[in-house]
Amino acid sequence: MRSVKAEPYDYRFPEAGTALVVIDMQRDFIEPGGFGDALGNDVSRLVAIIPTVADLIALFRNRGLTVIHTREAHLPDMSDCPPSKVARGNASVRIGEEGPMGRLLVRGEPGNQIVDALAPVEGEWVIDKPGKGMFWNTGLHERLQAEGITHLVFAGVTTEVCVQTSMREANDRGYECLLVTDATESYFEHFKTATIEMITAQGGIVGWAAPLANLAVAFE
Numbered sequence: 001m002r003s004v005k006a007e008p009y010d011y012r013f014p015e016a017g018t019a020l021v022v023i024d025m026q027r028d029f030i031e032p033g034g035f036g037d038a039l040g041n042d043v044s045r046l047v048a049i050i051p052t053v054a055d056l057i058a059l060f061r062n063r064g065l066t067v068i069h070t071r072e073a074h075l076p077d078m079s080d081c082p083p084s085k086v087a088r089g090n091a092s093v094r095i096g097e098e099g100p101m102g103r104l105l106v107r108g109e110p111g112n113q114i115v116d117a118l119a120p121v122e123g124e125w126v127i128d129k130p131g132k133g134m135f136w137n138t139g140l141h142e143r144l145q146a147e148g149i150t151h152l153v154f155a156g157v158t159t160e161v162c163v164q165t166s167m168r169e170a171n172d173r174g175y176e177c178l179l180v181t182d183a184t185e186s187y188f189e190h191f192k193t194a195t196i197e198m199i200t201a202q203g204g205i206v207g208w209a210a211p212l213a214n215l216a217v218a219f220e
């Protein structure tokens with residue numbers, strides 16, 4: 001077992017049973033002209049974590065550990081996108097409609113790809129998820145079980161939406177979860193702070209949180 005100095009107390013993980021999950025580092029959320037931008041958000045906050053996420057991926061990749069990338073992505077016929085999700089909010093361009101990077105949140109479109117700096121390499125898992133959580137309608141739990149993965153390290157965007165939903169779903173399914181605090185970001189600074197507090201409060205009710213530097217030390 002390796003041990004990371006974390007909140008609310010040390011996070012222990014078996015290297016072989018641990019995977020990295022990078023949530024939705026796709027152009028739709030991170031680049032101007034995407035879904036996040038269409039919702040009225042300042043995407044520059046999210047761009048800033050790319051180097052840290054790249055270092056985190058390298059840590060896992062270099063050790064031959066499982067790296068999982070998710071994308072929030074709907075089928076081109078939108079059969080996996082409830083009308084309530086399309087109608088919600090006051091977006092200038094809605095999910096499924098044509099934006100500067102193709103149809104928003106639709107599989108195969110330019111905007112739906114992981115940003116170049118974090119592009120998946122051969123052998124890494126790429127999970128297209130129609131929901132905010134990574135388990136609904138993806139088959140991911142069965143695949144993780146088959147690989148003997150028991151511990152999940154989380155990064156990506158946005159902290160309080162798809163990252164937190166996925167981490168909570170993982171906790172309910174029995175995975176021991178660590179959030180890497182400088183490899184996740186929100187359009188709203190206070191939501192990120194609050195999410196980390198929510199996850200780690202009450203003895204780690206959802207899981208643990210630590211910066212990348214602490215995780216790097218644990219691998220030495």
Ligand code: TIU
Pocket residue numbers: 023024029036039072132157158159161162163187
């Ligand atoms: N809008 C927002 O903050 N997030 C999402 O819609 N999806 C993800 O968090 N990936």
